[in-house]
Amino acid sequence: MPEIEIYTQPYCPYCMRAMALLERKGAAFTEISAPHGTPAREAAIGRSGGRTTVPQIFIAGQHIGGCDDLLALERAGKLEPLLTP
Numbered sequence: 001m002p003e004i005e006i007y008t009q010p011y012c013p014y015c016m017r018a019m020a021l022l023e024r025k026g027a028a029f030t031e032i033s034a035p036h037g038t039p040a041r042e043a044a045i046g047r048s049g050g051r052t053t054v055p056q057i058f059i060a061g062q063h064i065g066g067c068d069d070l071l072a073l074e075r076a077g078k079l080e081p082l083l084t085p
Contacts, residue, residue: 001085002060004029007044009036014067015055021070027083059083 006029008015022029034040034054044056048063057064059082064070073079
């Protein structure tokens with residue numbers, strides 16, 4: 001399975017929803033805590049092309065986007081191929 005990274009912050013319902021979907025898919029991921037003002041948040045902003053919201057999700061180094069983007073991939077049937085090695 002490809003490496004999955006998800007930048008989150010505490011108590012974020014969108015972060016929880018995105019992680020729940022990945023867990024249902026059986027996808028292992030690395031959660032990176034990135035509250036406002038932290039170096040991790042700055043890294044997420046830099047890697048995502050300037051997006052300042054969380055979650056920011058990367059699969060195999062490719063920026064997927066946030067929760068809504070992840071859910072849209074799932075609805076379109078395009079998430080599974082990304083999770084398959």
